[in-house]
Amino acid sequence: MIQAATENTVNVLQTTLKALGLRPGIALQVRRLVEGASKKEAQLFGAIENRGVMVGPQGSEGEDPGLTAGDVCIVRGFTGQHEFSFVSKVQQTYTQPFVYALLAYPNQVDARLVRQSLRTKTSWPIMTLAAEQRQDGHLVDLSVQGAMVHTRLSVAAVGKTLTLAILGMVDGEPSPITLKATVCHSHASQDGSGHLTGVSFHGLTQHDKLVLSYLTQSPQGMST
Numbered sequence: 001m002i003q004a005a006t007e008n009t010v011n012v013l014q015t016t017l018k019a020l021g022l023r024p025g026i027a028l029q030v031r032r033l034v035e036g037a038s039k040k041e042a043q044l045f046g047a048i049e050n051r052g053v054m055v056g057p058q059g060s061e062g063e064d065p066g067l068t069a070g071d072v073c074i075v076r077g078f079t080g081q082h083e084f085s086f087v088s089k090v091q092q093t094y095t096q097p098f099v100y101a102l103l104a105y106p107n108q109v110d111a112r113l114v115r116q117s118l119r120t121k122t123s124w125p126i127m128t129l130a131a132e133q134r135q136d137g138h139l140v141d142l143s144v145q146g147a148m149v150h151t152r153l154s155v156a157a158v159g160k161t162l163t164l165a166i167l168g169m170v171d172g173e174p175s176p177i178t179l180k181a182t183v184c185h186s187h188a189s190q191d192g193s194g195h196l197t198g199v200s201f202h203g204l205t206q207h208d209k210l211v212l213s214y215l216t217q218s219p220q221g222m223s224t
Helices: 206-217
Strands: 013-015 027-032 040-048 052-056 072-078 082-094 100-103 109-113 125-130 133-142 146-151 161-170 173-188 195-202
Touching (some): 125 146, 146 173, 161 195, 173 206
Antiparallel strands (some): 013 109, 040 052, 072 082, 082 100, 082 109, 125 133, 125 161, 133 146, 146 195, 161 173
């Protein structure tokens, strides 16, 4: 069960890895707790309650996080709803059958809810309009509360409002929706192909909510 933390960590919750429902493949950032250590990209291979957490490189070409037995490190990640972090100690490292480090299973994880619901991954086309500048792009993921969009250039600064147009198909019929959204975060994509912008929707009509609910449950219903 997730419990509220102290008043000095507003919006931060104290929970467990099991309660967060982490899935193998979730992207992580790992940093050894020594002076000058940098963050390393990693991914979750698996976790066994009260036994350990398996962490390794992102993909076959990913860089080894560089952990060694005895290291104390901080691990950060995002479940799709919660940003989370925990401190752990490296129990052992392995090279067979693949490269990974086994971390001690944390008794407690700090988490912050940043999305009310999980998002459905998509690749559907969209159009954004901000400060009279239009850009075409596509959705990366979608929920009733917000979305991640990919465009060639940055759409708008964090905190700014934009218009997001989505052409949906409901029961085989076009059902376009135009939504107002606020930029929550913005950064260049890792592969250098463009820009990723996370937005939260506001001022939704009942029709908008119904269409979004349908699209997140039936992603094949979106026109490409």
